Amino acid sequence: MNQLTITPNHPAICYLGHCDRSNPKQAVHSWPLSGLRIRVRCQSLLLLITSQKGPVPLPNYYDVYANGKLHTTLCVERSKKQYQISLSQNEQLHDIEIYRRTESMTGSCSFDGLVLYSDNRQPEIETAKPRQRLIEFYGDSISCGYGNEGHGQGYNPSQSNACMAFPALIGRHLNADVSVVAYSGEGIFRRFDGNESGAVPSFYNRSHFFSKTDWDYSQQPADAVVINLGTNDFVSGVPTKAKFVNAYTGFIQQLAKHHPDAKFFVIFGPNRMVDDWQQQQGYLQQVVAETRQLGIVCEFIEIETLIDGLSGSDSHPNLAQHRHMAEIISNHIADTMGW
Structure with a gap:
């Protein structure tokens, strides 16, 4: 058996989303849909990945795509650091993408390398490249795909799939890479419980939620920025309009400095998730x-709530609602961007 070991800092790896690569032996990440893209010629590969305990002590899940199709789903636990992925016996060139389905509350993980295997020839890796378009998403549990494959109560990582949430679907619709910075329960200036000590603008620029390293936005500024925040600010009561609006516009100004050529899209939807939805609107x-x-290009997009569209876990959007959101937002982005 021939094998080839690929270190995390190998230049042929294309990392997707924000991650902390300050240690060349690790690519640490926690944001939903963060991952990597590789092009390999081999029969199988071994993914080396380490999972750290998060606020919710549950496993993480990753979807592995081979040549554009879902190949397998990995359940990543702290007790295991190696995951075998079988490909094909003919040693053809494979485009592999690995995406984190779960959100930061289940803890950070680090890509620690890959080992490629082939029987009849030396395995090969070719340079994987980012797509020409990048869309950056900032949001809460909706953007994370919280409970979109479930129907119960509480966070179940096996039923919360960022790979089937609206940001990922929009990326597929528009042939764009996607970066998601989102955390359940957070708002534009306060959390769902009214606590103002934590909100997305206070941690959005971290390389991952638990990182002490800021993300370098100059690596690839986004072409479009989609923000779906504000619902959690209304859960504990109607916030002061001035405070809400000032926090939101200030956040967009911060993001515009990182993405100077981007167009911005403010999402209102699903539009009936709180009782005071008309004030939120x-x-x-x-x-x-x-x-x-x-002077910032900014569009407003409202997404209506489908009948039974909030039947996911804890009354969150289900898969049908996410598909509905993705279709409307994709069309609006395409029209605005000329895509």
Whole structure:
């Protein structure tokens, strides 16, 4: 058996989403849909990955795509650091993509390398490249795909699939790479429980949620930025309009510095997730109006709630609602961007 060991800092690996690569022996990540792309000629490969305990002590899940199709799903646990992935016996060239399905609450993981195996020839790796388009998403549990494959209560990582959430679907629709910075329960200036000590603008620039290293946005500024925040700010009551609008527009201004050529899309939807949804709608429309006055291209997109569209876990969007969101947002982005 011939084998080839690939270290995490190998230049042929294309990392997807934000990750901390300050240690050349690891690529540490926790944001949903973070992952990697490789092009390999081999019969099988061994993925080396280490999982760290998070706020919720549950395993992480990763979807492995081979040549554009879902190949297998890995359950990554702290007790195991090697995962065998069988490909084909003919040693053809494979385009492999590995995406994290779960969100940061289950802890960070590190890609520690790969080992390629072949019977009849030396395995090979070719350089994988990013797609020409990049869409950056900032959000809460909806963007994470929380409970989109479930129907119960509580966070179940096996039923929360970022690979089938609307950001991933939009990436496929528009042939774009996708980066997701999102965490369940967070808002634009306060959490769902009213706590203002943590919100997305306070941690969005980390390489991953638990990292002390900031992400280097100059690596690849986004072409489009999609923000779906604000629902959690309304869960514990109607926030002050000025505070909400100022926090939101200020966040967009911060993001515009990182993505100077991007167009921004503020999402309101599913639009009936809180009782005071009409006030939320008005606040978000005000955000868009004020953002445009700052000279930033910003569009407002409202997504209606489908009948039974919130039948996922804890009344979150199910798979049908995510598909609905992806279709509407994709069309709007394509029209605005000229794609």
